[in-house]
Amino acid sequence: MRRDEALLTVFETVERLRHYHAAAGLMGWDMQTMLPPGGVEARAETMGFFGAESQRLLTEPTFVAALERLEAEGDALAPEERRMVTVLLRDVRRLQKIPPERYRAFHVLAAKGESIWREARAENDFGAFLPVLRELIQLVREFIDYLEPAGHPYDALLDQYEPGLTVERVDALFRPLREALPRLVALAASGETPDRSFLKGRFPKEAQRALSLRLSEAIGFDHRRGRLDESAHPFTMGIEPTDVRITTRYFEDDPFSSLFSTLHEAGHGIYEQNLPTSLARYGLMAAASMSIHESQSRFYENVVGRSLAFWRYAAPIVAEQFPALAGVEPERLFRAVNVVTPSFIRVEADEVTYNLHIVLRYELEKALFAGELEAEDLPAAWNAKMEELLGLTPPDDARGVLQDVHWSSGLFGYFPSYALGNLYAAMLTEALLRDLPDFHERIERGDFAPIRAWMTEHVHAHGNRYDPPELLKRATGREPDPAPLLRYLEDKVRAVYRL
Amino acid sequence: MRRDEALLTVFETVERLRHYHAAAGLMGWDMQTMLPPGGVEARAETMGFFGAESQRLLTEPTFVAALERLEAEGDALAPEERRMVTVLLRDVRRLQKIPPERYRAFHVLAAKGESIWREARAENDFGAFLPVLRELIQLVREFIDYLEPAGHPYDALLDQYEPGLTVERVDALFRPLREALPRLVALAASGETPDRSFLKGRFPKEAQRALSLRLSEAIGFDHRRGRLDESAHPFTMGIEPTDVRITTRYFEDDPFSSLFSTLHEAGHGIYEQNLPTSLARYGLMAAASMSIHESQSRFYENVVGRSLAFWRYAAPIVAEQFPALAGVEPERLFRAVNVVTPSFIRVEADEVTYNLHIVLRYELEKALFAGELEAEDLPAAWNAKMEELLGLTPPDDARGVLQDVHWSSGLFGYFPSYALGNLYAAMLTEALLRDLPDFHERIERGDFAPIRAWMTEHVHAHGNRYDPPELLKRATGREPDPAPLLRYLEDKVRAVYRL
Numbered sequence: 001m002r003r004d005e006a007l008l009t010v011f012e013t014v015e016r017l018r019h020y021h022a023a024a025g026l027m028g029w030d031m032q033t034m035l036p037p038g039g040v041e042a043r044a045e046t047m048g049f050f051g052a053e054s055q056r057l058l059t060e061p062t063f064v065a066a067l068e069r070l071e072a073e074g075d076a077l078a079p080e081e082r083r084m085v086t087v088l089l090r091d092v093r094r095l096q097k098i099p100p101e102r103y104r105a106f107h108v109l110a111a112k113g114e115s116i117w118r119e120a121r122a123e124n125d126f127g128a129f130l131p132v133l134r135e136l137i138q139l140v141r142e143f144i145d146y147l148e149p150a151g152h153p154y155d156a157l158l159d160q161y162e163p164g165l166t167v168e169r170v171d172a173l174f175r176p177l178r179e180a181l182p183r184l185v186a187l188a189a190s191g192e193t194p195d196r197s198f199l200k201g202r203f204p205k206e207a208q209r210a211l212s213l214r215l216s217e218a219i220g221f222d223h224r225r226g227r228l229d230e231s232a233h234p235f236t237m238g239i240e241p242t243d244v245r246i247t248t249r250y251f252e253d254d255p256f257s258s259l260f261s262t263l264h265e266a267g268h269g270i271y272e273q274n275l276p277t278s279l280a281r282y283g284l285m286a287a288a289s290m291s292i293h294e295s296q297s298r299f300y301e302n303v304v305g306r307s308l309a310f311w312r313y314a315a316p317i318v319a320e321q322f323p324a325l326a327g328v329e330p331e332r333l334f335r336a337v338n339v340v341t342p343s344f345i346r347v348e349a350d351e352v353t354y355n356l357h358i359v360l361r362y363e364l365e366k367a368l369f370a371g372e373l374e375a376e377d378l379p380a381a382w383n384a385k386m387e388e389l390l391g392l393t394p395p396d397d398a399r400g401v402l403q404d405v406h407w408s409s410g411l412f413g414y415f416p417s418y419a420l421g422n423l424y425a426a427m428l429t430e431a432l433l434r435d436l437p438d439f440h441e442r443i444e445r446g447d448f449a450p451i452r453a454w455m456t457e458h459v460h461a462h463g464n465r466y467d468p469p470e471l472l473k474r475a476t477g478r479e480p481d482p483a484p485l486l487r488y489l490e491d492k493v494r495a496v497y498r499l
Numbered sequence: 500m501r502r503d504e505a506l507l508t509v510f511e512t513v514e515r516l517r518h519y520h521a522a523a524g525l526m527g528w529d530m531q532t533m534l535p536p537g538g539v540e541a542r543a544e545t546m547g548f549f550g551a552e553s554q555r556l557l558t559e560p561t562f563v564a565a566l567e568r569l570e571a572e573g574d575a576l577a578p579e580e581r582r583m584v585t586v587l588l589r590d591v592r593r594l595q596k597i598p599p600e601r602y603r604a605f606h607v608l609a610a611k612g613e614s615i616w617r618e619a620r621a622e623n624d625f626g627a628f629l630p631v632l633r634e635l636i637q638l639v640r641e642f643i644d645y646l647e648p649a650g651h652p653y654d655a656l657l658d659q660y661e662p663g664l665t666v667e668r669v670d671a672l673f674r675p676l677r678e679a680l681p682r683l684v685a686l687a688a689s690g691e692t693p694d695r696s697f698l699k700g701r702f703p704k705e706a707q708r709a710l711s712l713r714l715s716e717a718i719g720f721d722h723r724r725g726r727l728d729e730s731a732h733p734f735t736m737g738i739e740p741t742d743v744r745i746t747t748r749y750f751e752d753d754p755f756s757s758l759f760s761t762l763h764e765a766g767h768g769i770y771e772q773n774l775p776t777s778l779a780r781y782g783l784m785a786a787a788s789m790s791i792h793e794s795q796s797r798f799y800e801n802v803v804g805r806s807l808a809f810w811r812y813a814a815p816i817v818a819e820q821f822p823a824l825a826g827v828e829p830e831r832l833f834r835a836v837n838v839v840t841p842s843f844i845r846v847e848a849d850e851v852t853y854n855l856h857i858v859l860r861y862e863l864e865k866a867l868f869a870g871e872l873e874a875e876d877l878p879a880a881w882n883a884k885m886e887e888l889l890g891l892t893p894p895d896d897a898r899g900v901l902q903d904v905h906w907s908s909g910l911f912g913y914f915p916s917y918a919l920g921n922l923y924a925a926m927l928t929e930a931l932l933r934d935l936p937d938f939h940e941r942i943e944r945g946d947f948a949p950i951r952a953w954m955t956e957h958v959h960a961h962g963n964r965y966d967p968p969e970l971l972k973r974a975t976g977r978e979p980d981p982a983p984l985l986r987y988l989e990d991k992v993r994a995v996y997r998l
Binding site: 015016019022023026027030034035036037038039041042043045046049050222223224225226227239240242243 | 742
């Protein structure tokens, strides 16, 4: 095969994959937001088909030969071409090891899982979820066997969401968190507890939605190239940079839960909307990893959305939607949304204990795929870990092991991305503050554009050009490190608790 | 190739096509209901890709060889297998004649067209729609050249929506309508004009939606296997029998426009929900033709929905949603929704003049593809035909040539399906009345199940097993004939106008 033929073959498959992913993305979004209940089975079959098709395309012999032909070119390729070949071959070599019928079965099951989980959680019935969970774990264990990771079995899963990530690296990053965070919880407990009494009341869904729309637009999510809908578990689906869909959920007894979910998903959405279209033909119009993705969502949810400056900006807008909060000063709002206290639900957790929720899931998943734990052991193991890490025991499984959607969709190995995202967000924030020292003044004025522009320049615009450590090195000059996150969290606790 | 190998090859492609169609159906639905405006371009590209993929699959040499191998078996095949081969070869031989790059270009353009039309209609700006319309007509003319129809060029288009349909057959069926309908309009004018004054007022969208949900469910549309949404032009998308999506649109100054659109689409939807899943593997879990499809929608919209019996049933339900109509007797409602009078908008037209709207579009399309008319001539030609057939001149293009979505999506040759649908609905109704003489009493009691069951037995359950004339022959014992429709319409006019 000639080099230009090989390139043409690869570009053609990349284009096909882009359309497949757009279709599969829409089907996935629809499944969680619009699909009538009777349609789940058929949709799962179609999603399984498209999952299998992607594998078939990526392992098709002419395509693989073309990639290998190009790999041999080494530095003779343009940088984007080389990166394209590297990224695709990573996927190809992974997928070649997995039997197609098992891969398809996994996709069908993962597509069905969400609706089974949704009902099980609503009914607080772990038993109803157990059969599908067991089968998913079984399939994923099988895949690990096919993949034969050199180190810990769980490495094979971590690697899917951040290439090259291992148990060894995660342990090294999480150990300082696991040690320091309980000290921060204790520090908070020694301070002045913020008043939350004014958050009681009824806050109509329509007003919450208006607030979510307004503030997500303000921070830079473009609603002409996106939507905001409702789902059982908030998520973002980037179908194309011009079609990015975020969701939230509304609790009428809580004014801000939906807003923080929206800001989180809008952070993901802003990343997706600002991916470089010029890299589409190389298949690199994509995030660098899920942990980098979470750095963007957690940045907008917390570093921006839970800052005092943000509440100075947002207070009058909040008052428009919730007249009951019209008299509340920004600092009281800021303190109220930053209360540090162990709680049951990860997505509702404060920034400090949030990371302990992740450590919990990480340690359970690690044990699960080391064969030290079975699906049926999860509720008890969950509750024991909650007691160990947060000093709480969930009153039921809906507020325990059933709270997250991820496992129902076969997403094992994903959770560490959230804590890594926090860690990366703090590193990026320190770098950003060097370039934009008036960061907080700008937030207070509602001038979010330069913040978005900085993130686009240093993160979004690179697409999948670099692996996360290299991307971070370029953006911050540093290696992944939990210190900035711990500094940021301690400052936050001191400000909120007046220490 | 052995026979069983050939069958396996065909079954596999049929399954792939089913998943492709499900994905394309969802994308099409989403485009008209959910897609953010910025996403149109990318979506059109993806839809073009999937259109091209279907053509590629259907013309793939091994698949075509398998079909031809099976065709040679003739009666040695099971009846479903034979029908499958016939139906697929019809498509294959059509698609083989069209160059793939042109077919793809058509699909991209047809996908973009709807949003361009939507804006042009909103702005009453035919000029904004003209370039895309011209290009679509150009492409369709090209396709006709490739297809080389034996008779009138327009035959090539009619045949897409009802196999074997020709200008000759449509002319023969429409001529009696073109002659008799103006006489029925005059007959109505000689009677007692129904009072419509109570239809004035403001009817909140939410109440209209509640009514649409309730009454579509009542007639047999299953909302657990379907949805009701809003779009600029109402439509139905059958993604799977378990996932059928209908849309309507709401005008707050009109209580029943949305309801009739909903009943119409629910008729389509009931057809789609009751297709035979056992025929899916043969690719025959599909409607017999678009005209048979329209027979179902027009049946529920008009034969059921505009009957006196229906308004006796619906009046109390209507009163719940629209308190202002609480005192109005069923007969007054019945007469008000059946006023026969020439008007501008097809989908709002009464049952008599409706067919003249179709004759208009049919004659324009026929001229267009005979080369007697160009895209830029359409507004003037439209207005002249309106004057000729209905004695009216539209005040603007939004209420004239721009009113329908079809051309913007490249649907040329579709319109006759509506009048044929009316004609077939009347034939089916006469047959149904023989089996269910208490048809109207059942409607009045809200007992719609036996009506739905009759239609399922005689129409839905056959899927695409028979071409329309054979299906009708089996259901009614007759050849396509306009007489039942004219009888039905004259009875309606006499009842409404007290003649």
